[in-house]
Amino acid sequence: MTAALRQLADDLRAILGPRGVLDEVTARVPYECDGLAFMRHVPDLVILPRTTRECAAAMKLLARAGVPVVARGAGTGLSGGATPVSGGVLVGTARMRDVLEIDARNRFARVQTGVVNVDLTHACEAHGLYYAPDPSSQKACTIGGNVAENSGGPHCFKHGTTSRHILGLVVVTAEGEVLDLSRPLLEPQGLDLVGLFVGSEGTFGIATEATIALTPAPEVVETALAIHLDLDAACDAVSQMIAERVEPSAIEILDKLTIEAVENSVLAAGYPKDAEAVLLVEAEGCDVEVRATMDDVERIARQHGAVDVRRARDAAQRTKLWAGRKGAYGAMGRVAPDLYVSDAVVPRHRLRELVRAVTEICRERHLKVANVFHAGDGNLHPNISYDRRNPDELRRVLEAGDEIMKVCIAAGGSLTGEHGVGLEKLSGMEWLFTRDDLAAQCRVREAWDPMVRLNPGKTLPLRACMETRTKEQTRS
Numbered sequence: 001m002t003a004a005l006r007q008l009a010d011d012l013r014a015i016l017g018p019r020g021v022l023d024e025v026t027a028r029v030p031y032e033c034d035g036l037a038f039m040r041h042v043p044d045l046v047i048l049p050r051t052t053r054e055c056a057a058a059m060k061l062l063a064r065a066g067v068p069v070v071a072r073g074a075g076t077g078l079s080g081g082a083t084p085v086s087g088g089v090l091v092g093t094a095r096m097r098d099v100l101e102i103d104a105r106n107r108f109a110r111v112q113t114g115v116v117n118v119d120l121t122h123a124c125e126a127h128g129l130y131y132a133p134d135p136s137s138q139k140a141c142t143i144g145g146n147v148a149e150n151s152g153g154p155h156c157f158k159h160g161t162t163s164r165h166i167l168g169l170v171v172v173t174a175e176g177e178v179l180d181l182s183r184p185l186l187e188p189q190g191l192d193l194v195g196l197f198v199g200s201e202g203t204f205g206i207a208t209e210a211t212i213a214l215t216p217a218p219e220v221v222e223t224a225l226a227i228h229l230d231l232d233a234a235c236d237a238v239s240q241m242i243a244e245r246v247e248p249s250a251i252e253i254l255d256k257l258t259i260e261a262v263e264n265s266v267l268a269a270g271y272p273k274d275a276e277a278v279l280l281v282e283a284e285g286c287d288v289e290v291r292a293t294m295d296d297v298e299r300i301a302r303q304h305g306a307v308d309v310r311r312a313r314d315a316a317q318r319t320k321l322w323a324g325r326k327g328a329y330g331a332m333g334r335v336a337p338d339l340y341v342s343d344a345v346v347p348r349h350r351l352r353e354l355v356r357a358v359t360e361i362c363r364e365r366h367l368k369v370a371n372v373f374h375a376g377d378g379n380l381h382p383n384i385s386y387d388r389r390n391p392d393e394l395r396r397v398l399e400a401g402d403e404i405m406k407v408c409i410a411a412g413g414s415l416t417g418e419h420g421v422g423l424e425k426l427s428g429m430e431w432l433f434t435r436d437d438l439a440a441q442c443r444v445r446e447a448w449d450p451m452v453r454l455n456p457g458k459t460l461p462l463r464a465c466m467e468t469r470t471k472e473q474t475r476s
């Protein structure tokens with residue numbers, strides 16, 4: 001460690017206390033990557049502020065030192081967003097876990113952004129309220145990470161992704177200023193900076209507090225498991241549900257390899273091992289509404305060859321069915337040491353064709369792919385099992401990942417449904433956007449962070465940003 005870095009650590013310790021600064025290498029190594037585990041870089045320092053005020057004071061110091069800064073919640077991201085590729089200081093929110101206020105009458109909560117997603121629901125369920133966006137990682141991921149990625153989840157089919165639920169934010173800028181974007185709550189005045197911030201992947205500032213809309217718990221919930229002997233047919237059933245405007249709250253597909261992994265694990269949910277695919281569908285609302293929706297779901301599933309449709313209203317049965325789905329990535333650890341989770345969005349009438357295309361891309365490269373995805377949103381998650389210690393296999397995985405993106409974009413889809421661009425999809429931005437589109441995005445980023453010190457090397461391709469800057473300098 002250089003003398004300058006040692007001095008910086010001491011100055012930060014004066015603000016954050018001894019437990020707020022990690023400088024020993026053994027303490028920093030756990031922060032070297034997120035869920036995109038083949039990309040790693042140990043940060044030079046890790047800091048763990050407890051409050052907005054501490055965070056702002058530390059950020060002022062880091063601005064003076066001119067070092068790169070990377071925010072991190074729980075590190076469950078899957079696109080390398082929290083990986084400090086350019087070194088510098090990692091700002092973790094693990095000590096910012098307070099639920100500051102629950103206003104049950106007006107259905108909102110104010111939290112520090114290190115609060116874990118599911119803990120917010122636990123904190124407000126006594127009031128008959130919950131936090132609707134439910135990433136499958138919700139037992140670990142933080143509200144700050146959800147805000148930065150505009151995260152989704154199975155029930156976002158009905159309730160919308162994170163952006164629909166964030167009413168306000170407190171943000172510490174790259175320079176250490178505090179922006180309170182949390183008032184007025186109901187009718188924001190001026191530019192929608194909260195809307196702009198959600199999904200900015202840690203490149204605009206550090207969100208330290210969030211004001212969040214809470215959703216009333218539904219009167220009735222029913223979950224159906226439709227059992228298919230053919231993945232194509234399961235995809236077609238979803239396409240038809242969308243076309244017929246059937247509106248459950250969640251529509252998920254799990255394919256055979258995923259079912260096997262789940263059923264062979266401690267999360268065994270009772271999915272039949274001889275099925276080629278299962279549809280997991282949930283409806284919520286009043287009794288009549290739920291019954292009608294689930295009758296439509298069952299009719300369409302059977303029209304598309306479902307051999308059985310099991311319906312559950314009992315909370316314990318439903319929890320088991322969802323635990324299998326939400327634990328599916330973990331269960332894939334049985335198949336290989338590493339999992340590459342791709343994430344793309346496709347038009348929902350083309351699900352069958354694009355799931356087939358993904359299968360073919362992986363088959364050609366001798367890769368094992370499992371599909372478990374938010375089918376109702378057209379959000380594909382091809383999960384490729386591999387071993388990162390095998391360089392040739394890793395090369396084939398990355399090649400397949402790029403090819404999958406290209407096919408989905410060509411079909412009118414998008415690069416990412418919910419996991420963000422991060423490091424993983426940087427090159428894909430140039431496949432999706434024109435130079436002018438990228439230049440506009442770079443200018444917005446630089447308005448928040450002129451020196452591009454926040455999460456450098458992520459989300460927007462540097463080349464496009466440099467070109468914009470050169471063009472503007474030439475013009476002036």
Ligand SMILES: Cc1cc2nc3c(=O)[nH]c(=O)nc-3n(C[C@H](O)[C@H](O)[C@H](O)COP(=O)(O)OP(=O)(O)OC[C@H]3O[C@@H](n4cnc5c(N)ncnc54)[C@H](O)[C@@H]3O)c2cc1C
Nearest residue numbers: 073074075076077081136142144145148151152202207418
């Ligand atoms: C098993 C598993 C299942 C998953 N399922 C889903 C799913 O269903 N839906 C979904 O959308 N995602 C899913 N994910 C991906 C991931 O959980 C989400 O992207 C989540 O929002 C990341 O939260 P985190 O706290 O772990 O953030 P991190 O991984 O720590 O960070 C993610 C990004 O947010 C930035 N960031 C973090 N905190 C802040 C902050 N306070 N201010 C500014 N920027 C910040 C980081 O710099 C980084 O760019 C899954 C991941 C796993 C491992």
